[in-house]
Amino acid sequence: MTPDYDLLFxxxxxxxAGLSIVIIKRNMIFVLMxxxxxLNSSVLNLVAFNRIxxxxxxxxxxxxxxxxxxxxxxxxGLAIVIQVYRYYQSSVPxxxxxxxx
Amino acid sequence: xxxxxxxxxxxxTTAAVATVALVFARSVFYGALYLMIILLSLAGLxxxxxxxxxAVTQILVYAGGVLVLIIFAIMLTSNLNGKPxxxxxxxxxxxxxxxxxxxxxxxxxxxGQINWNNAYxxxxxxxxxxxxxxxxxxxxxxxxxxxxxxxxxxxAAVVASSSTKRPKP
Numbered sequence: 001m002t003p004d005y006d007l008l009f010x011x012x013x014x015x016x017a018g019l020s021i022v023i024i025k026r027n028m029i030f031v032l033m034x035x036x037x038x039l040n041s042s043v044l045n046l047v048a049f050n051r052i053x054x055x056x057x058x059x060x061x062x063x064x065x066x067x068x069x070x071x072x073x074x075x076x077g078l079a080i081v082i083q084v085y086r087y088y089q090s091s092v093p094x095x096x097x098x099x100x101x
Numbered sequence: 102x103x104x105x106x107x108x109x110x111x112x113x114t115t116a117a118v119a120t121v122a123l124v125f126a127r128s129v130f131y132g133a134l135y136l137m138i139i140l141l142s143l144a145g146l147x148x149x150x151x152x153x154x155x156a157v158t159q160i161l162v163y164a165g166g167v168l169v170l171i172i173f174a175i176m177l178t179s180n181l182n183g184k185p186x187x188x189x190x191x192x193x194x195x196x197x198x199x200x201x202x203x204x205x206x207x208x209x210x211x212x213g214q215i216n217w218n219n220a221y222x223x224x225x226x227x228x229x230x231x232x233x234x235x236x237x238x239x240x241x242x243x244x245x246x247x248x249x250x251x252x253x254x255x256x257a258a259v260v261a262s263s264s265t266k267r268p269k270p
Contacts, residue, residue, distance in 0.1 A: 006109070006110070006113050007113075009208060010113050010116055012203075012204055013117055013204060014139070015207070016201070016204035017121070019200055020124055020196045020197060020200030023195065023200075024124070024191065025188055026188055027129055027186075027188040029129055029133075030132055030188055033123070033133070033136050036163075037120070037136075037139070040139070043143075043155070044143060047146075047147055050150075050152070051150045056230075057152075057230060057231050058234075060152045060154065060155050060231060061234060061239050063155050064158060064235075067155070067158055068246045068250055071162055071250065071253075072249060072250055072254075073253075075257040076253055076256060076260070078170050078171065078173075079257040079261035080260060081174055082174060082178060082261050085177070085178040094191070
């Protein structure tokens with residue numbers, strides 16, 4: 001069993017846990033953390049596959065782009081969470097059910 | 102069993118345990134701390150997988166930027182009445198079943214279907230090769246992603262600072 005297997009299994013665990021968190025948690029910040037887990041598992045898979053096919057570091061460069069997109073998503077998502085909390089005084093996603101008054 | 106292998110399994114175990122703890126965490130702040138443990142362990146794994154630049158980016162951007170943003174958002178969206186912000190769980194059965202099913206399918210596919218015996222080399226990527234590629238072949242996506250990041254951060258600042266009315270009681 002080479003070390004690559006372990007990275008792929010860890011990526012699978014991170015992806016499943018992230019999906020479960022997105023479904024289970026009743027807090028928007030936790031949901032954003034779950035999305036971060038999903039994106040991190042994809043970066044981990046890119047690094048693991050790049051370690052197997054290691055003639056050019058394409059996977060690492062793509063992983064860098066994924067990280068930057070994840071940062072954009074986190075910043076915009078948290079800004080929206082703060083605005084929604086100011087309006088509804090609640091951060092439970094099920095209770096936010098209208099876009100305008 | 103050399104030091105790199107020991108560190109490899111240490112980081113994998115830490116990340117897996119923190120992931121499971123994050124799924125069952127009730128306090129949002131503890132959740133953020135578990136997420137930081139996961140992200141730092143992943144940075145360690147990137148170093149061991151010859152992705153040094155990605156590891157440094159992971160530490161700088163995630164542990165330095167995103168975690169601070171998340172903790173700011175936690176502090177801005179809690180009522181601050183002295184009690185920790187506890188989170189209820191809903192859809193436990195469906196969410197847990199979906200996660201477990203996906204995990205089993207992925208583990209089955211990874212363990213059984215793919216033959217890894219070819220093309221494994223331990224030759225390290227040189228960091229100059231990475232930088233040269235980033236500045237030659239991938240220079241257009243690199244600059245574009247910088248512009249995207251700038252626009253997203255400006256948009257986040259505008260969205261977070263604009264005032265909204267309270268809803269009618």
